[in-house]
Amino acid sequence: MALIVDGGALVEVVWVSLIAGIGLTLVFSVTIAGAARASQQRREGRAGLALAWGAVASVCAVACIAAVVVAVTVMLHK
Amino acid sequence: MDSDVLLVLVVATALAFDFTNGFHDTANVVATSISTRALRPRAAVAIAAILNFVGAFLSLEVAATVASGIVDADAVTLQVIFAGLVGAIVWNLVTWYAGLPSSSSHALIGGVVGAVLAASGPSAVLGEGLLGKVFVPALVAPVLAFAVAGIAIIVAYRVVGRQRPGPVTRGFRTGQIISGSLLALAHGTNDAQKTMGIITLALVAHGTLGADNPEVPFWVVVSAAAAIALGTYCGGWRIIRTMGSRIIKMDAAQGFTAQSSGAAVILAATHAGFPLSTTHVISGAVMGSGAAKRLSAVRWGVAGNIAVAWVLTIPAAGSTGAVVYAVSSVFGAGLVGPLLIGALLFAGLIALGLSRIRQTPPAPEPT
Numbered sequence: 001m002a003l004i005v006d007g008g009a010l011v012e013v014v015w016v017s018l019i020a021g022i023g024l025t026l027v028f029s030v031t032i033a034g035a036a037r038a039s040q041q042r043r044e045g046r047a048g049l050a051l052a053w054g055a056v057a058s059v060c061a062v063a064c065i066a067a068v069v070v071a072v073t074v075m076l077h078k
Numbered sequence: 079m080d081s082d083v084l085l086v087l088v089v090a091t092a093l094a095f096d097f098t099n100g101f102h103d104t105a106n107v108v109a110t111s112i113s114t115r116a117l118r119p120r121a122a123v124a125i126a127a128i129l130n131f132v133g134a135f136l137s138l139e140v141a142a143t144v145a146s147g148i149v150d151a152d153a154v155t156l157q158v159i160f161a162g163l164v165g166a167i168v169w170n171l172v173t174w175y176a177g178l179p180s181s182s183s184h185a186l187i188g189g190v191v192g193a194v195l196a197a198s199g200p201s202a203v204l205g206e207g208l209l210g211k212v213f214v215p216a217l218v219a220p221v222l223a224f225a226v227a228g229i230a231i232i233v234a235y236r237v238v239g240r241q242r243p244g245p246v247t248r249g250f251r252t253g254q255i256i257s258g259s260l261l262a263l264a265h266g267t268n269d270a271q272k273t274m275g276i277i278t279l280a281l282v283a284h285g286t287l288g289a290d291n292p293e294v295p296f297w298v299v300v301s302a303a304a305a306i307a308l309g310t311y312c313g314g315w316r317i318i319r320t321m322g323s324r325i326i327k328m329d330a331a332q333g334f335t336a337q338s339s340g341a342a343v344i345l346a347a348t349h350a351g352f353p354l355s356t357t358h359v360i361s362g363a364v365m366g367s368g369a370a371k372r373l374s375a376v377r378w379g380v381a382g383n384i385a386v387a388w389v390l391t392i393p394a395a396g397s398t399g400a401v402v403y404a405v406s407s408v409f410g411a412g413l414v415g416p417l418l419i420g421a422l423l424f425a426g427l428i429a430l431g432l433s434r435i436r437q438t439p440p441a442p443e444p445t
Contacts, residue, residue, distance in 0.1 A: 004210040009350040014222060016349065021226035021342035022233055025335050029237035032249035036241040064253075071260050074345045075136050075267050 100309025113322030133266020134303030165189025165399030192396030220362030326368030
C-alpha cells in the first residue's frame with residue numbers, strides 16, 4: 001500500500017489542510033467579529049475598546065491577505 | 079495527410095472536452111457564492127471565467143500527462159486519445175443533464191483507460207497507478223474536505239455567534255468573493271493543464287513534438303485557457319443548483335467555510351503533489367459545513383446520488399471510451415472511424431441543444 005500511495009504526501013495533505021482550512025476560517029471569523037465589536041464599542045462611546053477591537057480585526061485581516069498571497073505562491077510554484 | 083486531419087480532430091475534441099470541463103466545474107467555484115447571494119449569478123460566472131483563463135497561464139508544469147502512470151505510454155495512440163476524450167465528454171454531459179457534480183479528471187482517466195483496454199488489453203493498464211492516483215484520492219478528498227469544513231464551521235459559529243447577523247453575513251459574503259476567486263484560479267491552473275497535457279500527448283503521438291521533454295506550444299496554452307474559460311462562462315446551471323442549494327441550504331458562513339476549506343485542501347494537495355479532484359473536495363466541504371450545523375441539514379438522498387455518480391464515473395466513461403475505440407477501429411487505424419464518431423457526437427450535441435431550446439424555457443437565474 002505504501003508503494004501504491006505516497007503516504008508522506010497524504011499525511012502532509014491532511015495536516016496542512018486541517019491547519020490552513022480551520023486556521024483561515026478562525027482568523028477571518030475573528031476579523032469579522034473584531035470589526036463588529038469595534039463598531040459596537042464606537043457606538044457606545046468606548047473609544048479605547050473600539051480601537052483595540054479595530055486593531056485585532058486589522059491584524060487578522062492582514063493575516064488573511066498573507067494567506068491569499070501564500071495560496072497564489074503555491075499555485076505559481078507547483 | 080490522414081494523420082494530420084486525425085490530429086486536428088483530436089485537438090478539437092480535446093478543446094470540446096475542456097469546454098465541458100469548465101461548464102461542468104463552474105459549480106465548484108460559484109455555486110456557494112450564488113447560493114448565499116455573495117455574488118449575482120452572471121457576475122459570479124464572469125469572474126470565475128476570467129480567473130480560470132488567468133489560472134491556465136500561472137503554471138505550465140505539464141511534465142506528467144493526465145494518464146501517466148495509469149496506462150502504458152506505448153499504448154497511447156491518437157485513436158486511443160480520441161476515444162478517451164469522447165468517453166469523458168459523454169459522461170460529463172450525462173452527469174450535467176442529471177445535475178450531478180462529478181470529476182472531469184476521473185472521466186478523462188476512465189475514458190483513456192477504457193480505450194487502452196479495448197486497444198491493448200488489461201496488461202496495458204497499470205492497476206497500482208489507478209489505485210494510487212485515482213481510487214485512494216477519490217476516497218480521501220471528500221472525507222478530508224468534509225472534516226475540515228465541519229470543524230471550521232463550528233469554529234466560525236463560536237467566534238461570530240453573538241454578533242449582529244447583518245455585519246457577519248456581509249463579512250462572510252465578502253470573504254466568499256475572495257475564496258471563490260482563489261478556487262477559480264486554482265481550477266484554471268489544474269484543469270486547463272489536463273487539456274494542454276492531452277494535446278501535447280497527441281502532438282507527440284503524431285510526431286509534431288519530440289517525445290523527450292516536449293514543450294507545450296503557446297497556441298495550446300491559449301486555446302486550452304480560452305476553452306475552459308468559455309465553458310465556465312456558459313455555466314452548468316443544473317449542477318450549480320445541486321451544489322448551491324440542493325445538498326444543503328447554506329448561509330454565508332457555511333458558504334465561506336466550504337470554499338475556504340476546499341481551497342485549503344486543494345492547495346495543500348497541489349503543494350504535496352497529491353492528486354485530488356476539485357469536485358470531490360468542494361462537494362465534501364459543502365456537506366461538511368452543513369452536517370456540522372445539523373446532520374439533518376444535509377439532504378443525504380442528493381448526497382447519495384452524487385456518490386453513486388462518482389463510483390460510476392470511471393466504469394461509465396471507460397465503457398464509452400472502449401466502445402468508441404472498438405467502433406472506430408472497425409474502420410481501420412486511419413481517419414474514417416474517428417471522423418464518423420466525431421460527426422455523430424457533433425450531431426448529437428446539436429440535437430441536444432435544439433431539443434433544450436424547444437422544450438424548456440430559459441432557466442431563470444437563481445437570485
